[in-house]
Amino acid sequence: MRITRSTFSTTARRFGRMAGLLGALALPVAAQAQTFASLPASPSTLPSGSAARPIAAWVTFCERYTAECAVDRTEPATITLNPATWNTILAVNHRVNRSVRAVTDMDHLHLADRWDLAEDGSGDCEDFQLLKRKLLAEAGLPRRAMRMTVVIDEKGEGHAVLTLITDRGDFILDNKTNTVHGWRQTGYTFIKRESQDVQAWVSLGRVTSPVTTANR
Secondary structure, three states, X not given: OOOOHHHHHHHHHHHHHHHHHHOOOOOOHHHHOOOHHHOOOOOOOOOOOXXXXXXXXXXXXXXXXXXXXOOOOOOOOOEOOOHHHHHHHHHHHHHHHHHOEEOOHHHHHOOOOXXXXXXXXXXXXXXHHHHHHHHHHHOOOOHHHEEEEEEEOOOOOEEEEEEEEEEOXXXXXXXXXXXXXXXXXXXXXXXXXXXXXXXXXXXXXXXXXXXXXXXX
């Protein structure tokens, strides 16, 4: 049965409130080793460059979910990490990865690429990350510091991840792993991400951009 937008909104709000509490609860075993104290002492940030062409499916997504793409320049541009915030990030990343069924847009919707919030409980890479950002924003993290990002993955395919821009460096949320890596540890080639200043994208490298991010 397809979950309605109203039902999903209620569920997401409940999940957002839960995310704020999860930091105080026991984390999954795989995440327990990722303590705040274990974060790298030397922050590493992704260098951004000139304007880049956005993924076409993102443009359509922004027409349907205006608030999810809006840039509020009064928000902090970085997340100030502390143990509670870090645990919330780990918990939301793990819970979304566990609860959403991974399926390509072609298999799921018979479309090459569509970005949404996994309203029916299924989605591919970008849907996972968009849902994580929504829930983390509802838990109090600044949306402006959480940027959708396009990479080339280990298979040489286009893939979407969520970059968290923090005072301890840039970290990546990914549906392929429950571990929250620093961007250098992912092994990905970073192409571009959403701008922090306007509703647009900026380049992160010189590699040709993928047309879609439609893998699972």
